[in-house]
Amino acid sequence: MDRVPVTVLTGYLGAGKTTLLNRILTEQHGKKYAVVVNEFGEIGIDNDLVVETDEEVFEMNNGCICCTVRGDLIRILSGLMRRKGKFDAILIETTGLADPAPVAQTFFVDEDVQAKAKLDAVVTVVDARNIEARLDDSKEAREQIAFADVILLNKTDLATGADLDRIEARIRTINPAAEIHRTRNSAIDLDKVLDRGAFDLDRILEFEPEFLAAGHVHSHNDDIGSISLTAIDALDENKFNRWISHILQTQGPDILRSKGILSFAGQNDQFVFQGVHMLLDGDYRKPWAPDDPRISRLVFIGRNLDEKALAAGFEACRAA
Amino acid sequence: MQPDFGDFQDEVYADRLHPSRVACFPQEAGILALALGADGTIALALDDGRIALGQQAEPVDLKAVEVHDGVSQALCAGPRGGFVSGGDDGRAVLIDVGGSITELVAPGREWVGAVAAAPASGVIGVACAKTLRLFDAEGKALGAAPPVATTITGVAFNPKGKRVGVAHYGGVTLWFTGGLSGTPKVLPWKGSHVSLTWSPDGRFVVTGTQDKELHGWRVEDGIDMRMSGYAAKVKSFSWSADERWLSCAGSPYVTSWDFIGKGPMGRPPHQFGGSEEFLATHVAAHPTLPVVAAAFEDGRIEMGRFAVEGQVLLKEVGGGLPSGLAWSGDGGSLFMPTEDGELFVVDLEDLKVAAAEQKKQKKRR
Numbered sequence: 001m002d003r004v005p006v007t008v009l010t011g012y013l014g015a016g017k018t019t020l021l022n023r024i025l026t027e028q029h030g031k032k033y034a035v036v037v038n039e040f041g042e043i044g045i046d047n048d049l050v051v052e053t054d055e056e057v058f059e060m061n062n063g064c065i066c067c068t069v070r071g072d073l074i075r076i077l078s079g080l081m082r083r084k085g086k087f088d089a090i091l092i093e094t095t096g097l098a099d100p101a102p103v104a105q106t107f108f109v110d111e112d113v114q115a116k117a118k119l120d121a122v123v124t125v126v127d128a129r130n131i132e133a134r135l136d137d138s139k140e141a142r143e144q145i146a147f148a149d150v151i152l153l154n155k156t157d158l159a160t161g162a163d164l165d166r167i168e169a170r171i172r173t174i175n176p177a178a179e180i181h182r183t184r185n186s187a188i189d190l191d192k193v194l195d196r197g198a199f200d201l202d203r204i205l206e207f208e209p210e211f212l213a214a215g216h217v218h219s220h221n222d223d224i225g226s227i228s229l230t231a232i233d234a235l236d237e238n239k240f241n242r243w244i245s246h247i248l249q250t251q252g253p254d255i256l257r258s259k260g261i262l263s264f265a266g267q268n269d270q271f272v273f274q275g276v277h278m279l280l281d282g283d284y285r286k287p288w289a290p291d292d293p294r295i296s297r298l299v300f301i302g303r304n305l306d307e308k309a310l311a312a313g314f315e316a317c318r319a320a
Numbered sequence: 321m322q323p324d325f326g327d328f329q330d331e332v333y334a335d336r337l338h339p340s341r342v343a344c345f346p347q348e349a350g351i352l353a354l355a356l357g358a359d360g361t362i363a364l365a366l367d368d369g370r371i372a373l374g375q376q377a378e379p380v381d382l383k384a385v386e387v388h389d390g391v392s393q394a395l396c397a398g399p400r401g402g403f404v405s406g407g408d409d410g411r412a413v414l415i416d417v418g419g420s421i422t423e424l425v426a427p428g429r430e431w432v433g434a435v436a437a438a439p440a441s442g443v444i445g446v447a448c449a450k451t452l453r454l455f456d457a458e459g460k461a462l463g464a465a466p467p468v469a470t471t472i473t474g475v476a477f478n479p480k481g482k483r484v485g486v487a488h489y490g491g492v493t494l495w496f497t498g499g500l501s502g503t504p505k506v507l508p509w510k511g512s513h514v515s516l517t518w519s520p521d522g523r524f525v526v527t528g529t530q531d532k533e534l535h536g537w538r539v540e541d542g543i544d545m546r547m548s549g550y551a552a553k554v555k556s557f558s559w560s561a562d563e564r565w566l567s568c569a570g571s572p573y574v575t576s577w578d579f580i581g582k583g584p585m586g587r588p589p590h591q592f593g594g595s596e597e598f599l600a601t602h603v604a605a606h607p608t609l610p611v612v613a614a615a616f617e618d619g620r621i622e623m624g625r626f627a628v629e630g631q632v633l634l635k636e637v638g639g640g641l642p643s644g645l646a647w648s649g650d651g652g653s654l655f656m657p658t659e660d661g662e663l664f665v666v667d668l669e670d671l672k673v674a675a676a677e678q679k680k681q682k683k684r685r
Contacts, residue, residue, distance in 0.1 A: 061531040082393070082408075
């Protein structure tokens with residue numbers, strides 16, 4: 001059975017989340033959605049099946065301090081899956097202040113959810129007029145950007161081109177891997193927000209060039225940033241596994257997301273991984289193309305990242 | 321003392337196919353849950369929101385009644401006949417085998433996550449999100465407990481039906497059914513508890529947790545017990561007829577914990593299971609004999625005896641994912657519905673005879 005794709009919509013109150021949600025629901029696509037919301041806002045939701053739930057963030061007792069999950073989603077997704085053939089996809093609208101990590105981690109941790117649903121992408125809607133102020137004063141706003149696979153820079157009609165360029169550059173310092181789209185009234189082709197497969201290892205192979213850029217970008221007044229690392233020489237698989245486990249064990253709470261495509265010595269296939277905090281999913285995927293350089297690349301998005309230490313650690317994973 | 325099975329023992333506990341008869345009764349939709357009434361009735365929660373009702377002896381052409389706008393999320397036999405179902409439409413009903421409905425809770429935003437019934441006292445418990453509501457056997461409201469802090473994931477009564485417990489994040493809360501407004505007894509344990517059972521001797525409550533463990537408390541003094549080693553959340557439990565063993569699904573082996581004396585701590589569980597690959601999804605202890613049956617993800621049904629090595633195969637691999645498992649009251653038939661809409665019934669004539677024989681012997685003594 002195909003697993004039902006789940007799209008998570010985040011963003012501050014008033015950014016245009018519900019407008020995007022209603023666009024998805026009303027467009028002529030012949031698909032049926034189940035919508036999960038944490039609070040009913042002022043704008044009504046144009047759908048038959050809307051489930052309201054209280055955010056219940058639980059800590060797992062698995063010794064992983066950053067491993068929080070959303071108990072309400074486990075229950076509701078498992079419950080919804082009992083309705084056979086009633087819908088094709090699920091949309092979760094989180095509150096403006098929600099931390100996306102427990103939502104994403106729910107899909108890694110709970111076997112019932114995993115068996116029947118898959119996280120497709122985290123889509124964050126931001127208001128071009130006030131996103132800069134929010135990035136300055138709100139940890140949640142920074143995390144929602146850091147976590148996103150797709151960012152809608154919305155209400156572009158209310159900002160100048162120069163503003164938008166500056167905002168986009170700042171978003172890139174936090175999250176170089178996300179796709180950014182400029183929108184008005186959350187108007188966007190739905191294939192840019194749905195069916196992204198952002199957590200699908202095969203899709204990670206199609207990473208955008210930004211991801212390839214070596215080096216790192218720091219935001220000046222911000223605790224959240226990103227580091228991209230590349231290596232031309234093949235890596236030693238054991239060394240890398242030891243290193244990444246150590247990094248995630250010790251810095252997991254600070255590393256919000258990680259993604260990588262790696263070339264291991266003696267392997268003809270690309271190794272792909274992606275993670276949320278300490279939780280990692282990785283596997284061998286398609287072979288390297290004969291003519292392509294086998295460049296390993298990975299990106300960390302998180303707080304207080306020590307670029308020098310990470311670069312040195314990664315460097316030390318080279319095969320002898 | 322263990323009952324003496326004579327020749328029956330050797331036949332059942334060899335690791336091979338038991339000469340049972342398996343019949344398949346296809347239903348109109350996928351089956352989410354099953355409940356058997358003490359009066360020989362059967363109810364199936366279908367994945368289109370209907371409840372199918374009929375007789376265990378002839379589970380064909382069941383009467384399917386529209387009940388939920390959505391689906392049933394919890395189903396059990398009523399305390400004095402009929403069945404109780406709660407759904408994700410917020411509705412909870414008491415429904416008799418003829419399909420006539422007494423509405424306990426009207427549809428609303430709050431999902432019904434768990435239901436339970438106490439035959440001894442005739443009380444029904446319905447969990448609407450964070451609130452436990454109690455009803456009498458006819459469906460008359462008896463009252464509601466103050467909401468607990470997080471959503472209720474399990475409801476269970478003690479054997480006399482005078483106390484009721486709910487599982488939720490952070491532990492279990494117990495009330496007297498006649499004193500919902502009184503101070504409840506709280507049995508705390510950090511973490512998310514996803515299922516609940518109360519031992520038939522009344523001494524223990526046990527939950528399955530999100531962390532794939534069992535957590536138990538001795539009700540008397542709140543002493544904690546932790547039982548681990550599961551591959552999945554434990555959502556199916558069953559207590560043995562002699563009240564000694566708690567069998568659980570959630571791993572490739574059926575685990576049965578010995579609750580005699582101080583409880584299972586420090587004693588490894590009895591285990592059986594013929595495959596390392598597929599998890600047990602449901603367990604059902606026999607109503608009178610010291611055996612337990614289990615349904616597995618691949619559609620197998622196996623049966624083992626407490627504290628005796630080995631198992632016997634009752635149903636071979638095949639069919640959809642099991643969604644329940646229950647014995648008929650006479651112990652002669654085992655019912656296993658699947659998500660694909662099959663209802664498998666295993667007839668075990670020898671167990672029926674053994675159970676009847678045991679009943680006779682008990683009477684003579």
